[in-house]
Amino acid sequence: xxxxxxxxxxxxxxxxxxxxxxREQKCVKCKEGLPVVVIRAGDAFCRDCFKAFxxxxxxxxxxxxxxxxxxxxxxxxxxxxxxxxxMVWQVLEGLSRExxxxxxxxxxxxxxxxxxxxxxxxxxxAKALAEMKLILQTxxxxxxxxxLEEVFDLPPSVLRCFAQEPVGTEGAYxxxxxxxxxxxxxxxxxxxxxxxxxxxxxEQLSWPCTQDPQNPQSPDRPPTAAQTEALSRLFDSVKTLTxxxxxxxxxxxxxxxxxxxxxxxxxxxxxxxxxxxxxxLMTSLALGRGAFLAWDTGFSDERHGDVVVVRPMRExxxxxxxxxxxxxxxxxxxxxxxxxxxxEKASIHRLMEAFMLRLQDQFPSTVSTVYRTSEKLVKAPRxxxxxxxxxPRCLLCMCALDIDTAGLCLPSPGCSEEGTGEWVLGxxxxxxxxxxxxxxxxxxxxGLRLPCICPRRSPPPHRPLHPAxxxxxxxxxxxxxxxxxxxxxxxxxxxxxxxxRHRAAxxxxxxxxxxxxxxxxxxxxxxxxxxxxxxxxxxxxxHRAADPGVPG
Amino acid sequence: MAAPLSVExxxxxxAELLFDGVKKHQVTLPGQEEPWDIRNLLVWIKKNLLKxxxxxxxxxxxxxxxxLVLINDADWELLGELDYQxxxxxxxxxxxxxxxx
Numbered sequence: 001x002x003x004x005x006x007x008x009x010x011x012x013x014x015x016x017x018x019x020x021x022x023r024e025q026k027c028v029k030c031k032e033g034l035p036v037v038v039i040r041a042g043d044a045f046c047r048d049c050f051k052a053f054x055x056x057x058x059x060x061x062x063x064x065x066x067x068x069x070x071x072x073x074x075x076x077x078x079x080x081x082x083x084x085x086x087m088v089w090q091v092l093e094g095l096s097r098e099x100x101x102x103x104x105x106x107x108x109x110x111x112x113x114x115x116x117x118x119x120x121x122x123x124x125x126a127k128a129l130a131e132m133k134l135i136l137q138t139x140x141x142x143x144x145x146x147x148l149e150e151v152f153d154l155p156p157s158v159l160r161c162f163a164q165e166p167v168g169t170e171g172a173y174x175x176x177x178x179x180x181x182x183x184x185x186x187x188x189x190x191x192x193x194x195x196x197x198x199x200x201x202x203e204q205l206s207w208p209c210t211q212d213p214q215n216p217q218s219p220d221r222p223p224t225a226a227q228t229e230a231l232s233r234l235f236d237s238v239k240t241l242t243x244x245x246x247x248x249x250x251x252x253x254x255x256x257x258x259x260x261x262x263x264x265x266x267x268x269x270x271x272x273x274x275x276x277x278x279x280x281l282m283t284s285l286a287l288g289r290g291a292f293l294a295w296d297t298g299f300s301d302e303r304h305g306d307v308v309v310v311r312p313m314r315e316x317x318x319x320x321x322x323x324x325x326x327x328x329x330x331x332x333x334x335x336x337x338x339x340x341x342x343x344e345k346a347s348i349h350r351l352m353e354a355f356m357l358r359l360q361d362q363f364p365s366t367v368s369t370v371y372r373t374s375e376k377l378v379k380a381p382r383x384x385x386x387x388x389x390x391x392p393r394c395l396l397c398m399c400a401l402d403i404d405t406a407g408l409c410l411p412s413p414g415c416s417e418e419g420t421g422e423w424v425l426g427x428x429x430x431x432x433x434x435x436x437x438x439x440x441x442x443x444x445x446x447g448l449r450l451p452c453i454c455p456r457r458s459p460p461p462h463r464p465l466h467p468a469x470x471x472x473x474x475x476x477x478x479x480x481x482x483x484x485x486x487x488x489x490x491x492x493x494x495x496x497x498x499x500x501r502h503r504a505a506x507x508x509x510x511x512x513x514x515x516x517x518x519x520x521x522x523x524x525x526x527x528x529x530x531x532x533x534x535x536x537x538x539x540x541x542x543h544r545a546a547d548p549g550v551p552g
Numbered sequence: 553m554a555a556p557l558s559v560e561x562x563x564x565x566x567a568e569l570l571f572d573g574v575k576k577h578q579v580t581l582p583g584q585e586e587p588w589d590i591r592n593l594l595v596w597i598k599k600n601l602l603k604x605x606x607x608x609x610x611x612x613x614x615x616x617x618x619x620l621v622l623i624n625d626a627d628w629e630l631l632g633e634l635d636y637q638x639x640x641x642x643x644x645x646x647x648x649x650x651x652x653x
Contacts, residue, residue, distance in 0.1 A: 025630075038629045082565065082649070275649070318649040322565065322620050323627070326647065334566050337652035341569065341605060353651060357617035 029053070037323045041364040047327060054316065054324050058090045061312050062103070065299050066173045068267055068310070070104035070180035075265035076141070077256050078111050080132055080333035084271030086321050087313050089330045091269075092139055104180060105267075109136060109143040110259045112252050116223070116231045117148055117244075118338050131333045138331070144259055149223035149231050151251045158258050159395060241347035244338055246287070250396040253309075260307045272297075272311045275318040275356075278370035283352045292399045294377040303398050317367060557581040557588055557640050561597065565648035567619060572603050581638070588638040590621070590628065609646075618650040 025044055027033040033046025045053060068074060076091060078084045094103035111132055115125035129145065136143040238244045260268050272280070277297045284296050295301045301309040313321070325332060339347060344354045360366045392401040561577045568575045581588050581596060591613055598606050609616060614634055621628040622645040623636060638644075 035627075035630055036625065037627045044627075044630060276651070318618075319620060322647045322649050323622075326564070326622065326645070327625065334564075334568075336566075336569070340566065340652035341608065342652070343607075349651070353618070357650075361617040 036327070037320075039317075039320060040368070050320075050323070051328065054320060055090065055093070057315050058087075058312060059094065059103075061299070061315055065310070067300055067308065068105050069173065069176045072105045072267060073263075073265045074105045074107050074267040074269055075256070075260045075263075076107055076109045077268055077270045078109050079271070080111070080128070080135075080335055081271070082321050082325050082330075082332050083273040083276065083313050083316070083318070085135075085330050085332035086316070086325055087269060087271040088139060088141075089328075090312075092141075104177075107141045108263065108265060109139065109141050110256055110268075111136070111143065111145045112255055113145060113147045114248065114252070114337075115148075115335070116228045117235050117248055117251075118336055118340075119232070120336065124336075128333060128335045135331045135333065144263070146255055146259055147223040147227075148248075148251060148255065149227035151255050152227055152230060154254060154258055157261075158254050159398075241339060241342060242287070242349065245347060245349050247396075248338060253397075257304055257307050266307060268307055268309045270309060270311055271313045273313050273316050273318050273321055274371050275360075275367050277311070277314055277374065278367045279349070279353045279356050281370055281374050282356060283349050286348050286352065289397075292397070293374060294379040295399065297374045298377065298379070314371075556583045557638055557642075559593075559638060559641070560643045561593075561601070562643065562645045563648075564645065566650070566652065567609065567646050567648035570603060570605055570609055571601055577601060589634065590623075590636050590638070590644075591634040593638060593644065594634075615646065616650075618648065620647045620649060621645070622647065 025035060027035050027046035027049050028043050029045060029049040033048060035044030036047050037050055038044050039050070039053070062068060076084070076088050078088050088109060091103060091107050095107070096102075113125060113129060115122075115128065120128070132145070136145075235244055235247070238247055256268055260266075281293055281297045284290065284293055289296060295303050297314075299311055299314060301311075324330065339350055342350055345351055356366060356370070393399065394401055558578070558580050561579055563571055563575055563577075571577070579601070581593070584592075586592060594610055594613065594615065598610055602609060607616075609619065611617070615621060621633075623631050624643050625645075628636060
């Protein structure tokens with residue numbers, strides 16, 4: 001049904017779509033104002049109603065989920081882009097409202113300087129940083145600017161999943177809010193203003209903006225040239241843009257989490273918008289991460305245990321964000337990213353973005369349909385796993401592994417890495433590699449040289465390599481009860497044996513850490529998505545394969 | 553016969569990268585037989601302002617999906633999209649919402 005570029009017998013797109021509000025119409029909400037923006041299909045809002053609608057959505061998403069307790073320290077992940085800038089601005093405005101509806105948490109901002117990964121020159125990076133600092137100082141929250149190079153200094157603890165704190169029940173949330181309000185009332189009566197919980201709010205302006213230079217991870221300590229060089233080498237060793245983007249996301253997440261843990265933040269807010277999450281959902285499906293959609297695109301992401309990632313902007317489309325930022329002068333900084341000026345088929349992310357946006361153009365409910373679907377995704381198992389011991393986790397994305405131990409060989413204790421033909425897939429929780437080892441092995445493993453998995457020492461040619469190989473690569477098939485593994489298995493088994501021609505658009509993110517990559521025949525993986533692509537250029541195959549999959 | 557028009561064309565969200573990094577352009581559209589509308593403006597921009605990679609900005613006779621168009625701070629969907637007739641001193645803003653611009 002929703003097929004881009006196809007001709008129908010009677011093209012439905014010829015007739016003007018029922019939406020086409022003209023300027024002579026009035027705002028659908030207040031019926032008085034002159035409409036300035038069209039939201040969804042046909043709802044024209046005037047400027048004030050749009051502002052109210054936008055702010056209300058932000059507060060409603062936070063209020064509906066009740067995950068952020070009063071007085072809690074929340075880290076805002078700000079990239080400088082429009083969505084995260086809008087989120088920061090909403091938090092700023094929300095904290096300064098009248099007391100009944102005021103947001104009640106303690107924010108901080110983290111900004112990751114990814115210039116080295118994107119190939120920016122030092123001057124360009126410095127310029128972008130200067131612009132960002134200007135905005136950070138205007139906002140006034142405590143801020144941390146971290147260069148991506150610091151990922152080389154991460155401690156091994158970043159790869160460990162800490163025990164999850166028990167999720168507060170409804171009663172706990174209400175009790176927390178009530179006690180917080182009581183506390184405020186008491187302190188307000190005493191006239192004291194030193195309590196940290198009061199620091200946000202009335203004393204917002206008295207936050208020392210120079211708080212951060214005392215921070216040992218101060219931004220004024222620029223990364224060394226050697227580190228920048230190492231980071232560039234790391235990214236250059238990754239062959240495809242898709243893999244680079246995934247690696248960047250993984251490293252960025254680790255770094256943000258580390259900052260959050262170091263400074264005592266229990267929540268991280270990211271500015272993923274509805275459009276971005278819809279694209280991410282489809283991209284994750286293409287990359288074989290279907291089992292983790294609920295974590296990747298849901299409102300809250302608790303896979304790291306002690307720090308929870310929330311996405312308060314997930315109901316705002318990019319159009320609304322862009323309009324709001326323009327109409328109400330929200331400052332943002334544009335920095336070129338990995339895929340700036342990349343052609344449409346350069347990576348799976350780009351391709352999916354183009355696909356979704358083109359579809360959205362013709363069928364304006366596309367993004368919201370995908371979003372509604374993502375809302376229905378449930379994290380399995382339901383409040384069971386939090387209590388139990390955490391199973392083995394993927395090194396890069398921290399999602400639970402699904403290891404088919406029957407097809408694997410795990411190293412015996414005395415086994416040395418080289419030359420045995422055996423190597424580890426995934427790892428069991430107590431063994432956490434040191435960060436330098438992890439970052440040494442990652443580029444080699446990403447360099448198209450995934451060894452074969454074999455029960456014996458020689459790879460049996462008759463055996464279809466891809467299920468085990470994909471498990472080894474993907475590793476992140478969660479131990480999902482119910483439909484998860486079946487679907488994953490079905491996806492895997494549909495494909496034919498991997499062929500070297502599919503390298504171009506293949507993501508290779510290994511999950512093992514121990515043992516060095518063995519010089520085995522390069523194992524190409526095909527995307528775990530539908531039938532194996534045709535031998536011609538993979539992105540086209542993906543495009544064709546995508547058609548039947550789009551929900552009608 | 554359309555008289556020459558003076559309009560301000562602005563780019564944001566990363567779209568300015570295709571225009572040498574210049575965000576605001578004050579342009580004077582020459583007089584021509586057909587009246588100036590957004591469709592013609594896009595053709596003119598492609599010919600005169602766009603420095604590289606036209607396929608990243610224009611698709612067919614419209615803008616690429618993902619690029620928003622604001623005419624005098626209002627959504628172009630309210631004004632007829634490509635068929636809106638330009639007036640003198642109009643301000644057209646193109647905001648790219650694509651990742652990485």
